[in-house]
Amino acid sequence: MVGEKVNGVDVGAVESAVNTFKENPGLANFKFRVHNKWINGGHNHVTVGNFYGANQENSHLKTHELDADEPPILAGEDLGANPVEHLLNALSACLTTTLIYHAAIRGIEIEELESDLEGDIDLRGFLGIAKEVRRGYQEIRVNFKVKTAAENIAKLMALSKLSPVFDVTSNWTNVNVQIERK
Amino acid sequence: MVGEKVNGVDVGAVESAVNTFKENPGLANFKFRVHNKWINGGHNHVTVGNFYGANQENSHLKTHELDADEPPILAGEDLGANPVEHLLNALSACLTTTLIYHAAIRGIEIEELESDLEGDIDLRGFLGIAKEVRRGYQEIRVNFKVKTAAENIAKLMALSKLSPVFDVTSNWTNVNVQIERK
Numbered sequence: 472m473v474g475e476k477v478n479g480v481d482v483g484a485v486e487s488a489v490n491t492f493k494e495n496p497g498l499a500n501f502k503f504r505v506h507n508k509w510i511n512g513g514h515n516h517v518t519v520g521n522f523y524g525a526n527q528e529n530s531h532l533k534t535h536e537l538d539a540d541e542p543p544i545l546a547g548e549d550l551g552a553n554p555v556e557h558l559l560n561a562l563s564a565c566l567t568t569t570l571i572y573h574a575a576i577r578g579i580e581i582e583e584l585e586s587d588l589e590g591d592i593d594l595r596g597f598l599g600i601a602k603e604v605r606r607g608y609q610e611i612r613v614n615f616k617v618k619t620a621a622e623n624i625a626k627l628m629a630l631s632k633l634s635p636v637f638d639v640t641s642n643w644t645n646v647n648v649q650i651e652r653k
Numbered sequence: 654m655v656g657e658k659v660n661g662v663d664v665g666a667v668e669s670a671v672n673t674f675k676e677n678p679g680l681a682n683f684k685f686r687v688h689n690k691w692i693n694g695g696h697n698h699v700t701v702g703n704f705y706g707a708n709q710e711n712s713h714l715k716t717h718e719l720d721a722d723e724p725p726i727l728a729g730e731d732l733g734a735n736p737v738e739h740l741l742n743a744l745s746a747c748l749t750t751t752l753i754y755h756a757a758i759r760g761i762e763i764e765e766l767e768s769d770l771e772g773d774i775d776l777r778g779f780l781g782i783a784k785e786v787r788r789g790y791q792e793i794r795v796n797f798k799v800k801t802a803a804e805n806i807a808k809l810m811a812l813s814k815l816s817p818v819f820d821v822t823s824n825w826t827n828v829n830v831q832i833e834r835k
Contacts, residue, residue, distance in 0.1 A: 509749050512661030561743050567721075585835070587686065587688050590826075606819075637788075637828060644791070647792065
């Protein structure tokens with residue numbers, strides 16, 4: 472029933488979307504977008520305005536704004552989290568929402584949920600100093616603490632695999648980069 | 654020379670870091686972290702406070718705060734960009750900083766730099782409706798527009814491959830998820 476909430480999620484609305492996408496698979500094709508404008512040095516600014524989905528263009532209720540920068544030790548002014556911290560943010564948010572939504576539609580109640588993420592990176596990769604060192608994270612650890620019935624923990628572990636950002640991070644996606652002159 | 658800036662980047666400071674990491678590779682091992690707290694439904698909140706690097710604990714000048722939520726069409730209240738938009742944000746920020754920093758240390762001047770990112774995702778994967786559909790983005794397109802001398806474009810294309818988030822997104826990283834009861 473639309474309006475019934477578990478973990479603050481409108482379960483009926485999610486189930487309605489599931490049924491819609493089963494009947495009309497094309498409606499499940501979404502395109503998410505951001506626009507990034509470089510400001511100065513390590514500082515750049517992102518706006519998140521609209522997205523495509525359910526066969527139409529959709530707008531956010533407001534434009535979301537995000538800033539990235541580097542801390543002083545990495546030659547920035549620290550006007551925002553840095554790009555690899557933003558990646559951990561995306562991963563933590565996606566795992567959290569995946570657990571909460573999928574728990575909700577299965578009737579699994581969660582009282583509290585927190586996580587700490589840590590990623591190891593050897594900056595010699597990014598700086599091009601050592602070719603054998605990868606540029607990105609070597610490993611990312613995610614530790615959740617969840618206030619819920621004990622029997623739910625194993626179920627939540629299985630549900631975490633449904634996270635889209637977990638999928639992209641632990642598998643791979645084709646990223647097509649084009650650069651043209653302005 | 655420390656203090657000389659190209660593209661707003663203190664080139665001397667970056668070159669000094671490169672020399673330090675060449676002499677003492679262990680100093681290049683960084684650990685970045687976020688803490689995520691679920692608020693309600695699709696809304697969760699991240700704090701970015703400290704990180705390890707250069708053989709010590711480091712604090713940001715201030716704690717950076719980030720929110721994720723889903724738009725109403727995805728059963729949220731739209732109190733922030735959603736997790737997969739945050740992933741595009743991280744990718745755009747990292748590619749941008751990579752281009753700007755590496756251009757700077759090569760003396761390549763950039764006047765303006767903007768990018769549009771778009772990722773294709775079939776939500777039947779996340780919702781567990783169709784097993785053959787992946788959960789994450791099927792493809793991500795990144796289009797940069799750069800105001801710089803024409804001869805620099807090919808160089809920038811090569812430099813973009815040094816981006817850590819591009820590496821994680823287009824390759825893969827081991828993500829170790831643990832869930833325990835609070």
